[in-house]
Amino acid sequence: MTSIKNYPKSFSHIGITVPDIHKAAKFYSEVMGWYTIMPPSEVKKETDTAIGQMCIDVFGNDWDTFEIAHLATSDGIGVELFSFPHGKKEAPEFNPFNTGLFHFCVQDPDIEGLIEKIVAAGGKQRMPIREYYPNDKP
Secondary structure: OOOOOOOOOOOOEEEEEOOOHHHHHHHHHHHOOOEEEEEEEEEEOOOOOHHHHHHHHHHOOOOOEEEEEEEEOOOOOEEEEEEOOOOOOOOOOOOOOOOOOOOOOOOOOOHHHHHHHHHHOOOOOOOOOOOOOOOOOO
């Protein structure tokens, strides 16, 4: 077997479970401008299809149906949205010290305008915009 050197891997996609997939897909497409690859669609548990078997492999057998949508950022990073009918619908209290995803970062040449859109859509700005220059000292 040939040895492969360690090299930086590219980021393909991330999966996010949301309480309302239709609202989330609308937010990410209209506010963030992400491309809709597949609008919200229902997946039912099936054992005789490749996608059905893959979902059973990932989620186990304790589900009957869920919704999924696929979006992509301008640089091709995929975002899979999931919504499960029997899942918990409240987000946990914000606590960056606990294990788990607590933020993701996007870039926009009009960051002020994007923040206004996010806040108007119900999002939260947690810190002010700060300009940083590489030679600045903390």
